[in-house]
Amino acid sequence: MVKAQPKKKKKVDVRREQAQKDRMKKKIKKLEKAAPELIPIEDFETPLKFSDNSRVRSLPPLSFEETERRVLLMKKWSAYKQSQDRAEKQAIRSLVEAQQEALKELRLESEELYQAAIRRDEGLFPFERDGPNYTPPLPGYDPPEGKCIDITKVYTQ
């Protein structure tokens, strides 16, 4: 009697544990079968209040001089932007040319240094930079105390 009971317990436990494990494995397989989904991006969903077509803006008709002025202004602006873009492309080209020439000269100087220069820079990435500001920070500004709470919607599959 004393010997039989612990044996039963062991078998039953082992069986139960195995059954539990199998059940868990089956569940895991089922869940893994479903492909992972991307989180939907709120930026690309237009809010419902803008889908109402009843609100229409009515603009007054423009005079001939006004339209002419606008067209000519647009032409001047596009010409200015084009020259800006051309200058930028020229700058890029000159940068690349200068770099190639420098590398050529370096190669003539010493092959070792050239090979070291050609290699990729491990310290380049990660590279972080904040955009420029409109105004410099105010001196002696005392901000009020507060906190930031993250209320991003968490999507679960």
Place this chain on the structure above:
Amino acid sequence: MPVMAVSALPRQHKQTFPPHSPAACHHPSSIPPPPSLSAPTPPGFCPKTPQKEKGRAAERGAGAEGCGGSALGGGRGPVRMSAAGSKVLCWKKGMLLKQVFALSRAATPQESHLCAAGGALVSCHRQYRSRPTHGIGKYKHLLPKEVPKRKKDKVQMKEINAGTEHEYGDVNIQMTSYDMCLVEHFAQYVHKLCNQLSVRVSESYAMPTKTNEVLFLEERGSKMQLDAVLTTHQRVIQVSRLSSTFAPILLEIIQSNQPEGVHLLVKEHTEADFKSRLKARPELEELLAQMS
């Protein structure tokens, strides 16, 4: 109608036609029939017996399917012509000429599958296996094999390119800002720039938007007041196979054109970056934790 036809088919089949005649019923639709069958009698001329007239009205709709269905069965055996069956055959022919288009249109999915399987002509012939022209018109076996396209493309991670000594692997250019239009326009600009400079852009996507509530403490009082709700938008442009000499130049250009309020981060692509785009699966994670 088609359902009726299928159920009507076997009954009509046994009543009106001798066993081998339906096998010949496709002749007028496609291949010129053998001279023994059609030459003496013009199509459409058939001695109408009262038996056949009864079944005719119901047959009109069923005949197409009947012939189609029976052709599959009849095609297995060779064609057997007999003078006795010729009358029945010509009646069948006459009806078929009207029904031939109905057949091709009303073909059941099974039949059309079989027709398309070997790449045979659309008007589902039977196979003349004893003739040397067996399999004429088949072309699908000559085309290269197409991988069946899945309707839902599984969101799988693309292999991360490690890069060689002279080339960087997948590099992420992440632009973050509170202003959505600005960050989108900047992302478009960077993408166009990379296209112009023939830098390969492997992916260009948006990260999920983060929302923050900013509360501040009032001057006189202990209550936190809501100041604003700010949304942070992030756009990512993934660039691959960037050469080691050109990378600093590209960085320089992007920096010089960086607008106000846009935070730039350039780093290498990792699996963690990809996983952050996917939905969380708490159940799966729980179970996996329990397992281990």
